[in-house]
Amino acid sequence: MSRAVTTYHQRIAREKRALILAAATALFLEMGYDRTSLARIAERSGVSRATLFKQFPTKAALFDAMVTESWATADGEDPPPAGDVVDGLTTLGRRYAELLSRPQMTDLFRIVIAELPRFPELADAQFSQGKMPYFESVRSYLLAEHEAGTVQVEDADLAATQFLGMISNYVFWPTLLVPGWEVSTERVEQVVDEAVRTIAARYADGGR
Incomplete structure (x- = not known):
């Protein structure tokens, strides 16, 4: 795989990650942590459930990423x-x-x-x-x-x-x-x- 293709995939992954984190933050504030599902976050962020679950298998992992970033x-x-x-x-x-x-x-x-x-x-x-x-x-x-x-x-x-x-x-x-x-x-x-x-x-x- 060429460096250009690898860089492109990395950029897309970062963009999707940012969308997921933004959607999660908005939903946690709007609906609360307990009532917000990963499926709903995937829908709000516009990414597939598979993409979200690959990066964040649990809400706890997603929240940890929010804190770290x-x-x-x-x-x-x-x-x-x-x-x-x-x-x-x-x-x-x-x-x-x-x-x-x-x-x-x-x-x-x-x-x-x-x-x-x-x-x-x-x-x-x-x-x-x-x-x-x-x-x-x-x-x-x-x-x-x-x-x-x-x-x-x-x-x-x-x-x-x-x-x-x-x-x-x-x-x-x-x-x-x-x-x-x-x-x-x-x-x-x-x-x-x-x-x-x-x-x-x-x-x-x-x-x-």
Whole structure:
């Protein structure tokens, strides 16, 4: 098989996957996780049942894919190298704000919150496959900066929680509670910059 044909098939597969994930998200929000069948998702997305079942044999597998793709960074890069904590945290903070600003992220949290009483495994998937890996990347970065001597971080879990919380509490959580909540690009940058300054000042030389 030629490279061109292989590339074509891969592109078609990606397009169908995107259609399936979009249809699943819309149906989960519209009808609920329990009442949405894979057959209905196949019908809404316009792909055959065989195609859908080949990629996602269960709804759980489909939801896991939704979580993974929602939390995937745009560039797929690892945390920045240690050495400049302001520059590194700015990169991580803006990446995090971009993730939280995606429409599918709000949709994902709404699905989890709505279905939590009956399907706690959805929250487990959201935490273990989405939030936790990203949190761990920030935690690891802070530990690397600690080892490099640029900051003194005794509790990396707490420091990572503080940093991400300052961003999400302004950029993301109000979107779930306040109709029409929007944050401008300039405001997002300001929120991230202030979070970076706060963490850098707190942990520079042990926060003295």
